[in-house]
Amino acid sequence: MLPIARVCVDTPLAHLDRPFDYQVPAELDDIALPGVRLRLRFAGRLVDGWLLDRVDRSDHPGRLGWIERVVSAEPVLSPQVAALARAVADRCAGTMSDVLRLAIPPRHARTEAEPGVVAPALPPRPEAGSWRSYPRGPAFLDALYQGRAAHACWQALPGEDWPARLAETAVTVAAAGRGALLVLPDHRDTARVHGAVVALAGPDAVVALAAESGPALRYRRWLAVRRGAVPIVIGTRAAAFAPVAELGLVVLWDDGDDLHAEPRAPYPHSRLVLGQRAVLEGAALLVAGYARTAETQLSLDTGWTHEIVAVRDVVRAAAPRVTAIGEDDTQLVRDAAARAARLPAVAFDAARAALARDQPVLVQVPRRGYVPALACGQCRSPARCRHCAGPLALLAAGRVACRWCGVTDAGYRCAACGSARLRAMAVGASRTAEELGRAFPGVPLRTSGGGQVLADIPPGLALVVATPGAEPLARYGAALLLDAAALLGRPTLRAAEEALRRWMVAAALVAPAADGGRVIVVADSSLATVQALVRWDPAGHARAELAARTELGFPPAVRMAALDGAPEALADLELPAGMEVLGPVPVPGDASGQRERLLLRVPRPQGSALAAELVALQAGRSARKAVEFLRVEVDPQELS
DNA sequence: GCAATGAGCGTC
């Protein structure tokens, strides 16, 4: 066999993120194949590595070391995942070994020794009749069956059985003899889609890869995928790297959910990982959800995806009736208990009507701890810095400063209406479940959220109080979206998009308007995001959101990177020339105050140049043995 | 003039 092994060495040092050549001892020659885990001596110490390739000669002028050990003959790193890890590392200004740590689960030797399972027969192609609600849906499924690399974004109708629809896409691909990979925000959604695929194609065609299962089970399922025995993989963000054989389709559900953002370096988002895979492996791509992100809108505008949406009348027929009531003009009810829970009359009436029809009522209350942001006192549009368009915040002294560039702005005027008045988007006092329960005596009260998430509820009457994302599955007669202004007023770039997404996830569980379904959102009806919910118009909202971000120079219209570190460390950085530097600003969510953030901003076409510069920056630091902490995140998820 | 020592650097 070819005498030289090209190896990716598992080291945290950025300047060593390249292949190294080793000699293969004769006794390891037949198992030292591409993809195996290795032990080798690197700079004196014994380290882990990945065998990338066998080649006939090395360009290294010095003496080559020898591979110490092949950990196991299992070729865990497929060529496709190796290429993916390289591409993701380059894009995120990180190292391949960091990405491989995310991509490949820890070895479980006993599991590896178990006999493998046999791949099941191809499932039959499923009926795709339900996709007829979406004019371009059936054509997309045809493309999947024919093995074409179609790229689409799909806005599910309210009330849609979306797990069944996603299962149909996956089984269609499996029926054509290729693999499908579906990535969902959480375990609950994963289980639902897994169930839907099992119902269509049986239990042998699909595995769920989720962190919840123990290491042995997780590795067993992962190995079955790697060995080509399972064509359909469902899972949370780590599954985006699953080594599905003959990948024909990648699906991302609810791409605005921040659970899709990987918190470990180099912080790749599932959207990025799956997008890269679609390109590298020639697979179809489906980005789906009730709502639509600005990133997905951009992929439509650039022609990278096309949209699968229902026509207006079909959307209207499926949606509940949504009513917005402003906080200020809220008419409280006579009922003392309802008044104590600060329930507006309209909300109280909608809930009572649903309960009278024997249908459950959902109450969405935001999680605690949202920081107030500043908005125009006149038109309520977020207050933006005149210098860099960053978000304004109130300093302790009562003065106003930008959270991005730190410039204090004494003479603020709203860019939209010219008003000089500012208003804190106060976090509404969160109503307790007990207060709400007292307003509806005799109705079973259930709460879902935090550590106690209910998957579903028993049929019949119930008042369900849930935080966003924890709504139990049911057909509700009404939903009350309380403290909506608190969701909308969060001082982050994605506040509006995120609010609409969360409202839609809740509202989609409510019966259509024709069946009496009602949604009451306690927020000013003149706000664009509230109107988008009332009209059930996720596409229009995404278009407006992207237009606004383009205007202001925010992602995804531009490429950004965040450099977080101690102020001295940031001051010492030799920043690349030719890009806009914002800050230092506070690090979002950092309570210690010991760290600051620099933001680099470039036009999108210079995105890869920015990543390359940041790789060079980190390589220089690690070569110089710099010890001060520096966190580099390209496309930072949290932006104020 | 040259060996002995140690800091710095690259890492196959």
Place this chain on the structure above:
DNA sequence: ACGCTCATTGCT
């Protein structure tokens, strides 16, 4: 964290 290079030091 090993081993190589290269500069410095101290001795002949």
